[in-house]
Amino acid sequence: MPLVNGGKIVDDSFVKLAVDTPLPESGDILVPAERFVGEAEALLKRTGKVGVIWPNNRDIDELVPYLGKVATVALVFPTFRDGRAYSQARLLRERYNYRGDLRATGQILRDQFVFMLRAGFDSFEVKKQADAEAFMQTAKRYSVFYQPTGDGRITALHRRMQLRHSEGVGT
Amino acid sequence: MYAYDEIDRTLVNERVSEFRDQVKRRLSGELTEDEFKILRLQNGVYLQLHAYMFRVAIPYGTLASNQLRALAHVARKYDRGYGHFTTRQNIQFNWIKLAELPDALADLAEVGIHAMQTSGNNMRNVTSDQWAGVAPGEIEDPRIWSELIRQHTTLHPEFSFLPRKFKIAITASDHDRAAIKIHDIGLRLIKNEKGETGFEVLVGGGLGRTPFIGKTIKHFVHGRDILSYIEAILRVYNQYGRRDNIYKARIKILVHELGIEKFSREVEEEWQHIRNSSLQIDDEVIEDIRSRFTYPSYEKLPHNPDELRQAAADPDFEAWRKNSVAPHKVQGYSIVTISLKPIGAPPGDATAEQMDALADLADRYSFGEIRVGHEQNLALPHVAKRDLPALWKALDKLGLATPNVNLITDIIACPGLDYCSLANARSIPIAQELTRRFANHELANLIGRLHINISGCINACGHHHVGHIGILGVEKNGEEVYQITIGGRADEGAALGNLIGPGVKFDEVADVVEDVVEAYLALRERPEELFIDTVKRLGVEPFKERVYATR
Numbered sequence: 001m002p003l004v005n006g007g008k009i010v011d012d013s014f015v016k017l018a019v020d021t022p023l024p025e026s027g028d029i030l031v032p033a034e035r036f037v038g039e040a041e042a043l044l045k046r047t048g049k050v051g052v053i054w055p056n057n058r059d060i061d062e063l064v065p066y067l068g069k070v071a072t073v074a075l076v077f078p079t080f081r082d083g084r085a086y087s088q089a090r091l092l093r094e095r096y097n098y099r100g101d102l103r104a105t106g107q108i109l110r111d112q113f114v115f116m117l118r119a120g121f122d123s124f125e126v127k128k129q130a131d132a133e134a135f136m137q138t139a140k141r142y143s144v145f146y147q148p149t150g151d152g153r154i155t156a157l158h159r160r161m162q163l164r165h166s167e168g169v170g171t
Numbered sequence: 172m173y174a175y176d177e178i179d180r181t182l183v184n185e186r187v188s189e190f191r192d193q194v195k196r197r198l199s200g201e202l203t204e205d206e207f208k209i210l211r212l213q214n215g216v217y218l219q220l221h222a223y224m225f226r227v228a229i230p231y232g233t234l235a236s237n238q239l240r241a242l243a244h245v246a247r248k249y250d251r252g253y254g255h256f257t258t259r260q261n262i263q264f265n266w267i268k269l270a271e272l273p274d275a276l277a278d279l280a281e282v283g284i285h286a287m288q289t290s291g292n293n294m295r296n297v298t299s300d301q302w303a304g305v306a307p308g309e310i311e312d313p314r315i316w317s318e319l320i321r322q323h324t325t326l327h328p329e330f331s332f333l334p335r336k337f338k339i340a341i342t343a344s345d346h347d348r349a350a351i352k353i354h355d356i357g358l359r360l361i362k363n364e365k366g367e368t369g370f371e372v373l374v375g376g377g378l379g380r381t382p383f384i385g386k387t388i389k390h391f392v393h394g395r396d397i398l399s400y401i402e403a404i405l406r407v408y409n410q411y412g413r414r415d416n417i418y419k420a421r422i423k424i425l426v427h428e429l430g431i432e433k434f435s436r437e438v439e440e441e442w443q444h445i446r447n448s449s450l451q452i453d454d455e456v457i458e459d460i461r462s463r464f465t466y467p468s469y470e471k472l473p474h475n476p477d478e479l480r481q482a483a484a485d486p487d488f489e490a491w492r493k494n495s496v497a498p499h500k501v502q503g504y505s506i507v508t509i510s511l512k513p514i515g516a517p518p519g520d521a522t523a524e525q526m527d528a529l530a531d532l533a534d535r536y537s538f539g540e541i542r543v544g545h546e547q548n549l550a551l552p553h554v555a556k557r558d559l560p561a562l563w564k565a566l567d568k569l570g571l572a573t574p575n576v577n578l579i580t581d582i583i584a585c586p587g588l589d590y591c592s593l594a595n596a597r598s599i600p601i602a603q604e605l606t607r608r609f610a611n612h613e614l615a616n617l618i619g620r621l622h623i624n625i626s627g628c629i630n631a632c633g634h635h636h637v638g639h640i641g642i643l644g645v646e647k648n649g650e651e652v653y654q655i656t657i658g659g660r661a662d663e664g665a666a667l668g669n670l671i672g673p674g675v676k677f678d679e680v681a682d683v684v685e686d687v688v689e690a691y692l693a694l695r696e697r698p699e700e701l702f703i704d705t706v707k708r709l710g711v712e713p714f715k716e717r718v719y720a721t722r
Contacts, residue, residue, distance in 0.1 A: 080209065081332050086328065111193065114328070115331055156179075
């Protein structure tokens with residue numbers, strides 16, 4: 001499954017651990033929330049980056065104390081019709097000011113890219129190669145946005161205000 | 172009328188091109204039907220019994236004449252020459268071809284019409300009072316706020332994959348024509364003691380298999396906070412609404428399971444985090460949206476012009492005027508409701524020719540504006556009273572002057588088993604038969620205001636729970652069986668109807684309704700007591716006794 005980051009298909013340095021997989025000596029690991037919370041101290045002590053896979057029905061508040069220590073947070077879309085992780089993503093970015101890597105996992109199609117970018121995701125485990133290859137093109141599909149989110153894109157309402165004021169200067 | 176600006180136009184065009192790509196990927200096999208299903212539903216495309224159905228949004232029920240012509244064009248070019256107006260200010264086309272859909276959308280986009288979020292588990296078309304902006308006594312035009320919310324809910328990056336569909340309705344009048352109490356969020360526009368605009372917010376209303384009347388979650392939310400408050404409700408719902416069972420996924424179930432107090436505490440807590448964010452809207456933003464609504468330049472006209480006095484001699488005109496013409500906030504003008512319920516025809520249908528002709532009449536008599544109401548009728552919102560006789564003649568020629576608005580033959584019905592893949596029973600033929608039974612205008616008039624609502628399955632698209640008489644078709648041992656309720660209503664006094672007895676067969680429905688009506692005529696205290704008031708006064712029992720005595 002291709003990983004897209006920064007708009008490009010990249011190698012995934014992280015190895016996903018199951019709840020009971022033995023801990024590798026080194027290297028980057030992605031750990032299920034349950035295991036991460038239980039073994040956080042030990043996991044964070046080893047060399048290599050640590051990321052956590054956070055299920056979409058687990059309260060994000062529980063993750064907050066670790067946000068400065070993890071290298072990535074992977075949120076889950078069990079099917080693309082299950083949109084809970086969009087809320088989790090926005091909370092992490094906008095309420096808890098998480099600045100690290102935020103990865104979308106699960107059933108990820110190109111049709112969600114814009115929503116996900118707006119919600120604060122920056123890495124995407126894309127289901128289909130063709131969708132991963134179309135990432136840049138798809139991400140630019142929309143040029144106007146109605147809602148403010150933490151991604152900083154200017155909203156329609158604000159753009160209109162700017163237009164009003166700039167017109168006002170000339171008259 | 173709201174006129175799109177460059178931003179609105181760009182967004183709709185970008186959505187059309189995205190959908191074109193999605194259809195292309197489906198046709199090439201790149202997308203499976205399972206994947207495509209969710210994507211097409213996000214844009215109003217259902218797979219029905221015979222073909223794809225295409226549902227187009229008419230936000231808050233306001234249409235310009237050129238938009239109505241574009242809908243006629245779609246009906247003619249891509250469908251079979253007609254469209255069906257629904258109970259949520261949408262129009263549906265029943266015979267559309269998938270490969271042609273992107274072109275139909277592009278044609279509609281040219282006049283500022285879209286199909287975004289008219290189905291799927293997202294925030295649906297924002298609906299409002301079809302008399303918004305013209306009803307006497309209205310606090311202010313709710314369409315300004317409807318448009319603000321339409322924009323905010325369109326392609327929302329967080330709430331496009333909700334547990335289930337989500338519907339918002341707004342009213343600004345004491346008499347609620349927008350049925351806000353049966354919506355996921357109902358907004359009643361009010362003023363606080365300082366004269367500032369805000370909303371009473373209701374949550375958790377809805378019909379379907381578990382009907383609920385919405386409950387007030389907050390008595391006053393200031394207009395500047397309305398987006399953040401809605402966002403808070405949606406965020407709680409998105410995270411905690413049930414996703415394990417489609418029938419328990421609507422917000423009404425979450426509100427019911429948590430209780431309104433606990434639910435409102437959750438919302439309040441979330442709201443406190445976000446209310447002072449960029450979601451807060453200042454007056455300037457509202458003014459900017461308001462400035463893109465155009466209002467007619469009304470003339471100073473007499474209250475009772477000669478033309479109207481002369482026409483009063485014609486009993487046919489008077490019959491129509493009495494039930495189709497309503498007072499306007501400006502003297503000399505009227506609001507004219509156009510019945511899409513001719514005797515013997517499917518409720519809510521209009522042909523391309525009717526739509527085109529109506530667009531012309533709107534240009535001539537109603538400042539180019541048409542409205543769509545949840546009762547599946549249309550309206551011309553600004554007709555000078557002196558023009559009423561001429562308008563009536565023109566409507567009559569088009570088959571659009573049936574004098575039955577709010578009478579027993581003004582029936583709400585879903586498409587039912589004739590079109591819909593979810594239906595268990597037919598709705599349209601029941602409606603057709605009932606209109607024939609009560610075709611006599613004298614009789615219908617004698618009965619007075621009475622709303623019959625018909626759904627062909629438990630999903631309740633025909634709003635049967637809130638019909639004065641509600642008819643629900645179900646399937647029992649391979650047969651269509653109809654359950655009949657009385658006493659429901661969708662207005663400010665919203666209530667769910669009660670069953671009057673065991674279900675009856677298809678052939679018996681009209682007989683039972685006739686018996687219910689006969690019972691009412693015998694039971695009412697005086698001719699002015701409406702059916703719904705008699706039921707309220709006496710309850711179901713006396714009706715049940717009379718209707719089922721001989722069954």
